Amino acid sequence: xxxxxxxxxxxxxxxxxxxxxxxxxxxxxxxxxxxxxxxxxxxxxxxxxxxxxxxxxxxxxxxxxxxxxxxxxxxxxxxxxxxxxxxxxxxxxxxxxxxxxxxxxxxxxxxxxxxxxxxxxxxxxxxxxxxxxxxxxxxxxxxxxxxxxxxxxxxxxxxxxxxxxxxxxxxxxxxxxxxxxxxxxxxxxxxxxxxxxxxxxxxxxxxxxxxxxxxxxxxxxxxxxxxxxxxxxxxxxxxxxxxxxxxxxxxxxxxxxxxxxxxxxxxxxxxxxxxxxxxxxxxxxxxxxxxxxxxxxxxxxxxxxxxxxxxxxxxxxxxxxxxxxxxxxxxxxxxxxxxxxxxxxxxxxxxxxxxxxxxxxxxxxxxxxxxxxxxxxxxxxxxxxxxxxxxxxxxxxxxxxxxxxxxxxxxxxxxxxxxxxxxxxxxxxxxxxxxxxxxxxxxxxxxxxxxxxxxxxxxxxxxxxxxxxxxxxxxxxxxxxxxxxxxxxxxxxxxxxxxxxxxxxxxxxxxxxxxxxxxxxxxxxxxxxxxxxxxxxxxxxxxxxxxxxxxxxxxxxxxxxxxxxx
Amino acid sequence: xxxxxxxxxxxxxxxxxxxxxxxxxxxxxxxxxxxxxxxxxxxxxxxxxxxxxxxxxxxxxxxxxxxxxxxxxxxxxxxxxxxxxxxxxxxxxxxxxxxxxxxxxxxxxxxxxxxxxxxxxxxxxxxxxxxxxxxxxxxxxxxxxxx
Numbered sequence: 001x002x003x004x005x006x007x008x009x010x011x012x013x014x015x016x017x018x019x020x021x022x023x024x025x026x027x028x029x030x031x032x033x034x035x036x037x038x039x040x041x042x043x044x045x046x047x048x049x050x051x052x053x054x055x056x057x058x059x060x061x062x063x064x065x066x067x068x069x070x071x072x073x074x075x076x077x078x079x080x081x082x083x084x085x086x087x088x089x090x091x092x093x094x095x096x097x098x099x100x101x102x103x104x105x106x107x108x109x110x111x112x113x114x115x116x117x118x119x120x121x122x123x124x125x126x127x128x129x130x131x132x133x134x135x136x137x138x139x140x141x142x143x144x145x146x147x148x149x150x151x152x153x154x155x156x157x158x159x160x161x162x163x164x165x166x167x168x169x170x171x172x173x174x175x176x177x178x179x180x181x182x183x184x185x186x187x188x189x190x191x192x193x194x195x196x197x198x199x200x201x202x203x204x205x206x207x208x209x210x211x212x213x214x215x216x217x218x219x220x221x222x223x224x225x226x227x228x229x230x231x232x233x234x235x236x237x238x239x240x241x242x243x244x245x246x247x248x249x250x251x252x253x254x255x256x257x258x259x260x261x262x263x264x265x266x267x268x269x270x271x272x273x274x275x276x277x278x279x280x281x282x283x284x285x286x287x288x289x290x291x292x293x294x295x296x297x298x299x300x301x302x303x304x305x306x307x308x309x310x311x312x313x314x315x316x317x318x319x320x321x322x323x324x325x326x327x328x329x330x331x332x333x334x335x336x337x338x339x340x341x342x343x344x345x346x347x348x349x350x351x352x353x354x355x356x357x358x359x360x361x362x363x364x365x366x367x368x369x370x371x372x373x374x375x376x377x378x379x380x381x382x383x384x385x386x387x388x389x390x391x392x393x394x395x396x397x398x399x400x401x402x403x404x405x406x407x408x409x410x411x412x413x414x415x416x417x418x419x420x421x422x423x424x425x426x427x428x429x430x431x432x433x434x435x436x437x438x439x440x441x442x443x444x445x446x447x448x449x450x451x452x453x454x455x456x457x458x459x460x461x462x463x464x465x466x467x468x469x470x471x472x473x474x475x476x477x478x479x480x481x482x483x484x485x486x487x488x489x490x491x492x493x494x495x496x497x498x499x500x501x502x503x504x505x506x507x508x509x510x511x512x513x514x515x516x517x518x519x520x521x522x523x524x525x526x527x528x529x530x531x532x533x534x535x536x537x538x539x540x541x542x543x544x545x546x547x548x549x550x551x552x553x554x555x556x557x558x559x560x561x562x563x564x565x566x
Numbered sequence: 567x568x569x570x571x572x573x574x575x576x577x578x579x580x581x582x583x584x585x586x587x588x589x590x591x592x593x594x595x596x597x598x599x600x601x602x603x604x605x606x607x608x609x610x611x612x613x614x615x616x617x618x619x620x621x622x623x624x625x626x627x628x629x630x631x632x633x634x635x636x637x638x639x640x641x642x643x644x645x646x647x648x649x650x651x652x653x654x655x656x657x658x659x660x661x662x663x664x665x666x667x668x669x670x671x672x673x674x675x676x677x678x679x680x681x682x683x684x685x686x687x688x689x690x691x692x693x694x695x696x697x698x699x700x701x702x703x704x705x706x707x708x709x710x711x712x713x
Binding site: 066071073074077078081082084085088089090093207210211212213221222223224239240245248249252253274275276279280282283286287290293294297552555556557558 | 661680688705
């Protein structure tokens with residue numbers, strides 16, 4: 001059977017599964033809609049968190065990006081996993097004990113103020129909307145690549161699917177579809193990775209194959225060979241990288257802390273029963289994420305070596321079939337600058353003749369490894385699962401921010417349970433439409449805003465939540481001042497050094513503060529938030545005693561089920 | 567019911583902050599589970615008004631508060647140790663000392679590179695499970711484990 005038929009079958013089956021789960025687990029109350037009723041098992045929550053976290057970018061683009069960045073790719077690998085240690089140790093158990101529905105709930109109650117809650121709602125909406133626009137685009141791209149439909153048609157199909165199970169099932173429906181999506185995506189990622197590892201190193205475990213010797217019997221280590229090939233072509237040694245140490249440090253920190261501050265990740269820990277389940281599910285989530293995140297750098301090394309070997313100085317007429325297949329999609333572009341009919345792939349931009357899109361490293365893997373057509377179809381289903389699960393999680397945060405934090409807590413406190421549930425569903429519909437609009441008409445600065453989402457989360461939520469738990473004396477004046485200054489500083493830096501809107505031309509690297517890139521600046525803004533919050537706190541009055549009692553209360557795991565009356 | 571001049575409704579949940587003594591907050595709450603007193607978040611059964619005036623009641627509540635403080639201190643010690651390891655493997659071995667460690671090898675990997683792209687992630691996973699194990703044990707030791 002050809003690839004297209006396989007893709008229709010496998011993607012169709014996976015969609016039928018998601019919709020079936022949504023019908024089976026539809027939400028009947030606001031508690032089910034916001035936090036799946038609070039009775040999700042740690043194992044299911046771990047898988048759901050992993051699927052929620054790993055987006056189309058993790059699944060399709062990350063391995064490719066790392067293969068071009070070499071060592072520097074570690075900022076993503078460590079940055080997007082290390083945040084779970086912070087979540088498990090510093091945030092998840094206490095927020096679960098606090099036992100409400102959203103992050104603004106915690107900020108609003110802990111800092112006993114409507115302004116703190118409003119700042120938190122604005123941040124949550126801003127972070128989630130910037131993030132979800134990229135996801136809807138990802139859905140469209142995957143559809144268009146595998147089913148050969150128009151990207152916009154792909155976005156609309158994705159919207160309908162997400163709309164169906166997010167609106168019907170709320171958090172409960174999303175959780176159980178994410179469990180299924182995790183299984184699909186991890187299987188789809190690992191099958192080609194394992195086959196390529198066997199092909200190149202003879203080792204079926206990609207993580208070990210990466211550090212093993214080549215399968216050709218020469219006894220050379222794969223990594224040494226890649227280092228050699230890279231320097232030969234004028235690139236930096238693969239294992240060294242080109243970013244400065246301070247920038248690598250800052251980006252890693254900003255991504256870790258940003259991860260721990262993202263509302264759609266935090267809210268997942270409200271869905272389990274007990275405090276110890278929150279800790280356990282954070283561990284399981286990272287375990288499930290780590291399977292992909294430790295295999296991805298191996299795929300990067302395999303794919304990079306393979307690609308260089310395939311194209312290096314080869315006559316254009318002798319390239320393998322997969323090369324011409326992907327040329328048609330525009331992901332591989334060959335431009336014979338010196339007209340010798342051979343492919344020159346080198347670091348020097350003036351002489352380089354081959355342009356390679358990041359995404360090809362994962363997408364073309366099955367063909368490079370000569371895997372059967374059903375594996376290619378599986379990769380399509382995996383990419384869709386990754387994009388849909390993340391989009392759904394984000395949409396839920398947006399809808400609960402609107403129906404719970406805005407309508408119930410600020411505009412109309414006497415709203416009935418039934419009307420709140422209707423409001424939650426309606427805001428989910430609106431959120432899907434807005435996200436779909438951005439998916440079809442992506443703002444030119446999408447990539448920049450995704451980095452901004454992490455910076456904003458790091459600069460706003462993380463310090464406010466940490467201080468709220470670990471510093472009993474922290475008051476609303478300090479927390480609000482810290483959040484506002486942190487966000488403002490982050491926005492200023494992004495606008496100036498990433499978008500270049502404040503100057504005639506985008507300022508160069510030399511003008512960066514402390515040599516830190518806009519991607520890494522979230523860590524500086526976070527530190528500033530901490531300093532401002534503690535300074536303002538020291539000359540303003542202590543929080544009321546019943547608030548201090550909340551802090552004492554969330555530190556002990558007993559009685560997590562007993563939510564304080566709203 | 568009416569208590570100490572405060573009116574507590576049994577039907578809806580009510581929380582009343584009574585007074586604070588040293589750093590202890592005494593809160594009486596009344597909800598569908600009955601009337602209870604909590605000190606710094608530690609609930610105590612408060613079925614009879616006499617217990618409030620009974621000196622032993624305060625002594626036992628004082629023990630509870632101290633127990634909670636010991637629990638929190640032990641938790642903070644665990645956090646300190648585990649987060650130091652978290653920092654050392656990622657920012658230390660993976661970034662700051664990666665170049666120096668690259669002189670050593672682990673099979674085909676240069677050691678600094680391995681920490682940056684593989685090792686630190688494995689250690690992150692282990693750290694969380696160690697924390698889960700330690701905290702479950704600590705919860706049991708202090709009687710805070712939930713069934």
